[in-house]
Every structure is written in structure tokens, then in C-alpha cells.
Amino acid sequence: MTVGKNKNLMKGSKKGAKKKVAPAMFNIRNIGERVVTRTQGTQIASDGLKGHVLEVSLADLQNDKVAFRKFKPIITEDVQGTNCLTNLHGMDLICDKMCSVVKKWQTMIEAHVGVKTTDGYLLRLFCQQQGCQIRKKMMEIMTREVQTNDLKEVVNKLILDSLEKACQSIYPPHDVFGRKVELVKEPRFELGKLMELHEGSSSEKATGDKTADGYEPLVQESV
Structure with missing residues (x-):
């Protein structure tokens, strides 16, 4: 039927x-x-x-x-x-935050730099700051913070605002933000490296909350 x-x-x-x-x-x-x-x-x-x-x-x-x-x-x-x-x-950055930093009688300086992480990811970072700041110093800080870490550590630094705090050593510190990060080039896909990003605990994150939604580690079909 x-x-x-x-x-x-x-x-x-x-x-x-x-x-x-x-x-x-x-x-x-x-x-x-x-x-x-x-x-x-x-x-x-x-x-x-x-x-x-x-x-x-x-x-x-x-x-x-x-x-x-x-x-x-x-x-x-x-x-x-x-x-x-x-x-x-x-x-x-979200649009509301971008619009909130634009103010009268203040100059916005933006610097961008292309830098490669230790695991082969080529990133282009954009940093902006209001006030008379030195663009060269901002580029040096972004390069130093990215070149010595892998992609996972760079993301943790973005979550914890570590890059912005490092840039605030420039006088005078005011509204320093990592505005944008672009992935220009990535290494050849490897399943082992991808699984490393999906393993581990959340102890390195800012809030320290446990992994939500009952996520269970995936079982690989072949090694």
C-alpha cells in the first residue's frame, strides 16, 4: 500500500x-x-x-x-x-559599542597588524583608541601578544580583555578596544588539532562556569 x-x-x-x-x-x-x-x-x-x-x-x-x-x-x-x-x-565589536566611543573633540586612532600564531593561523588585528596615542606602540603590543601564543590562547586573551589592558600602558589610557580580528589564512585542516579546541575544561575562562548543555566528548571513529 x-x-x-x-x-x-x-x-x-x-x-x-x-x-x-x-x-x-x-x-x-x-x-x-x-x-x-x-x-x-x-x-x-x-x-x-x-x-x-x-x-x-x-x-x-x-x-x-x-x-x-x-x-x-x-x-x-x-x-x-x-x-x-x-x-x-x-x-x-557590536555596532552599539562602536557608536558609543565616537565623541566630540576626540581623535580616534586605529592600528592594524597581520601576525601569525604559533600553530600557523595568520590573523589581522584591528585596535582603536581615542586620544593622542602612538600607533606604532599599539602595533608592537598586538604583535607581541599574538606571536607567542596559539589560536586558543589568543581567543582567551580577547575574552579576558588582556590585549586591551596591555595597550592601556600607553599614556593617556582611554577607551582601548580590540575592534576586529580577521582570519587571513589558516593551516591545513587536521582533526587532531580541532579536537584539542573541543577538549579541556573552562577553568581558563573569565567566569569560571562549568560547561553547559550537557555536552559529552565525541568518540572518534579512527585514530
Whole structure:
């Protein structure tokens, strides 16, 4: 008996949901779901998810209402089971914060520098500050803070405002922000390095909250 002639028979769904999982440096790991067409013939479901990007607010990732950054986009690099393993792809300030620092009779100085982390990620950082500041000094600080760390440590520094605090050693300190981070070039994809970003505890983060949403470590099919 066909499905169309019998109302008691349900037609199988062609769509399935995959959960987006953020890296371990954030408190909130479950950042939403992505609907994708199920695997049919030569069309693999995971192929439609890899490379998909999304924009997530730091306030949602850290459960902090006063956070004024957004990580955009977070890119899906691998799919394991029903989980999409994501990686960082950039950072930006929210529009409201950008508009609030623009004031009368003050000069805004912006500096940007391209620097490579120890694990091979080439980042372009933008830093802005109001007042008569030295652009060269700002570039030196950003270069020093990024060159000696990997991508995970750089993200932790952005969450904890360590880069801004380092730049405030310039006199006079006033409204120093890491405005933007662009991922210019990334190394060749390695599953082991991606799993390192999704392992570990949240002890290094600012709030110290435990990992939320009942996230369980993924089991690799092969080593």
C-alpha cells in the first residue's frame, strides 16, 4: 500500500538537524542547530555543513549580558554524528559599542597588524583608541601578544580583555578596544588539532562556569 493512499502511514522526512558545538574555551557549547538534507545516494549530508559560517554574540557564548563582542563567523570544520565541530573565524565589536566611543573633540586612532600564531593561523588585528596615542606602540603590543601564543590562547586573551589592558600602558589610557580580528589564512585542516579546541575544561575562562548543555566528548571513529 502506498503512503499517499493511506493516511496512517507517514512519509519519511528528508531533513535532519545537526547541533552546532562551540570550542571548549567558551562556557556555552550548544549554539544552535542546522537543518540539512539527509544523505541520499552520492549527496552526503556533512558536505552541506562543512564551511557553513554563523555569527554568535560573546554574551551568549559566555552567559554574560555586558559582553560587547561578537565572534563572526564561527565556521563548521567537521561533522561527527549529530554534532558539528566549529572553529573560530573572526571577531568584531557590536555596532552599539562602536557608536558609543565616537565623541566630540576626540581623535580616534586605529592600528592594524597581520601576525601569525604559533600553530600557523595568520590573523589581522584591528585596535582603536581615542586620544593622542602612538600607533606604532599599539602595533608592537598586538604583535607581541599574538606571536607567542596559539589560536586558543589568543581567543582567551580577547575574552579576558588582556590585549586591551596591555595597550592601556600607553599614556593617556582611554577607551582601548580590540575592534576586529580577521582570519587571513589558516593551516591545513587536521582533526587532531580541532579536537584539542573541543577538549579541556573552562577553568581558563573569565567566569569560571562549568560547561553547559550537557555536552559529552565525541568518540572518534579512527585514530
